[in-house]
Amino acid sequence: MSLDAPTPAAKRSTLNARVEKIFDHASDTRSLFLSLTSGKHLRFVAGQFISITIPLVDETRSRPYSIASDPENRGPFEICFNRVEGGRGVQWLFERHVGDTLDFSGPFGTFTIDQAPETELGFIAEGTAIAPIRPMLKRALASSSTQKIHLIYAAPDREHILYAADLDALERSAPNFSFETLIAPADKIYDRLFETAQARWVDADTDRTRHFYICGVGKGVIRLRDVLRGAGYERRSVHYEQW
Amino acid sequence: MARLRIQFENGDPEKVIEFDPGKAPFHHDGKPGSILDVMLGHGIHLEHACGGNCACTTCHVIVKQGFNKLGETSEQEEDLLDRAPGLTPTSRLGCQAVIDDPNAEIVVVVPRYTINQVSEAAEE
Numbered sequence: 001m002s003l004d005a006p007t008p009a010a011k012r013s014t015l016n017a018r019v020e021k022i023f024d025h026a027s028d029t030r031s032l033f034l035s036l037t038s039g040k041h042l043r044f045v046a047g048q049f050i051s052i053t054i055p056l057v058d059e060t061r062s063r064p065y066s067i068a069s070d071p072e073n074r075g076p077f078e079i080c081f082n083r084v085e086g087g088r089g090v091q092w093l094f095e096r097h098v099g100d101t102l103d104f105s106g107p108f109g110t111f112t113i114d115q116a117p118e119t120e121l122g123f124i125a126e127g128t129a130i131a132p133i134r135p136m137l138k139r140a141l142a143s144s145s146t147q148k149i150h151l152i153y154a155a156p157d158r159e160h161i162l163y164a165a166d167l168d169a170l171e172r173s174a175p176n177f178s179f180e181t182l183i184a185p186a187d188k189i190y191d192r193l194f195e196t197a198q199a200r201w202v203d204a205d206t207d208r209t210r211h212f213y214i215c216g217v218g219k220g221v222i223r224l225r226d227v228l229r230g231a232g233y234e235r236r237s238v239h240y241e242q243w
Numbered sequence: 244m245a246r247l248r249i250q251f252e253n254g255d256p257e258k259v260i261e262f263d264p265g266k267a268p269f270h271h272d273g274k275p276g277s278i279l280d281v282m283l284g285h286g287i288h289l290e291h292a293c294g295g296n297c298a299c300t301t302c303h304v305i306v307k308q309g310f311n312k313l314g315e316t317s318e319q320e321e322d323l324l325d326r327a328p329g330l331t332p333t334s335r336l337g338c339q340a341v342i343d344d345p346n347a348e349i350v351v352v353v354p355r356y357t358i359n360q361v362s363e364a365a366e367e
Contacts, residue, residue: 043367049299051292061272064293108292108299110326222319235322241298242319 014053014103015042019096020076026159028083029128030094031068033076037101042077046070046135047112047213047241050079053103054089063089064243066215067107068131068163070138080131080162111215111241116140116147119237120210122201123151124224126189129215130162132241136213141174150200151179154193156186190220197224202231214240245347247281250307252355260285264343273338274314278304278351281342289353295338300327302337309349314341329354 021033036042049066069078081090096102113136121140125133130153140149155161161181171177184192201210210233214224221242228238247260260281262269267276269284273295279302282289293299300323306313310333316324320339324330342349
């Protein structure tokens with residue numbers, strides 16, 4: 001699919017999906033596996049999100065959820081989310097059951113990998129922001145078996161390192177892939193990510209050809225962007241999505 | 244009172260909103276006082292697939308008048324605009340472009356096309 005292909009913006013049409021499976025990663029973190037009720041397959045690019053229609057009592061909202069599964073997977077696609085204080089949309093999602101249906105539009109977003117750049121790649125994620133990174137990582141690994149690819153993944157505890165077994169398996173099967181986990185209190189996560197990224201990709205050498213993909217919540221993402229760009233990496237080599 | 248005039252490239256009728264920027268926010272998506280916030284708060288739809296979080300380009304608007312009356316463009320907004328189809332020198336993201344001048348006269352065009360708008364092409 002071309003990201004540049006224009007389509008009319010005037011009216012948003014929605015697709016309808018059924019909840020096929022629910023998986024709880026932790027008490028506050030859940031995945032829904034969705035399939036289109038049309039029986040067709042959702043076409044998307046690794047890293048994109050869908051915008052789910054949330055019918056609340058007093059209004060209808062649309063809220064974005066990254067797709068955590070691979071575009072090549074012909075089965076249900078997966079979204080992953082966690083409870084947030086005052087998050088009415090996510091509360092509604094937590095109340096869905098297997099067999100329920102929901103409306104969404106999309107896929108959307110330009111924080112994607114279709115064909116990975118032919119350079120060393122660095123991925124940085126925290127918590128549920130691993131959702132878009134996971135298919136992007138797999139896409140990058142499918143693009144090259146030689147370029148070095150490293151993931152730094154942070155969470156407040158081991159329980160919230162999602163897809164750990166999946167990442168372990170990837171590391172075993174792909175010699176060019178490595179990952180490290182950082183466990184830190186929630187208010188220190190970005191400090192740790194910042195220190196680790198700086199040590200690995202700024203202070204360690206003068207190579208500035210790498211590309212980066214950063215996904216997370218809040219201003220820490222911007223801080224990571226700035227340390228990499230400030231160190232001499234090209235603006236367009238530092239890709240990020242801040243929620 | 245500030246005035247926001249909205250023209251739609253798809254031919255929908257023009258809309259005009261008069262509002263007091265000091266009363267922002269008008270809705271809950273986008274920066275308070277942003278073009279998106281003002282439009283939604285006055286019952287006019289503007290696509291914002293990411294919820295107005297500056298993570299997509301579906302609220303792309305082209306500013307025809309009053310560009311310099313809008314709040315500054317952040318690096319994050321610039322990064323996203325780079326990916327917007329039909330980018331112009333006066334393009335902004337509706338969720339980020341804040342109108343805080345009470346005398347501002349802003350005219351924007353909502354482009355016909357946005358990136359990755361949903362269509363049947365999303366199914367295969």
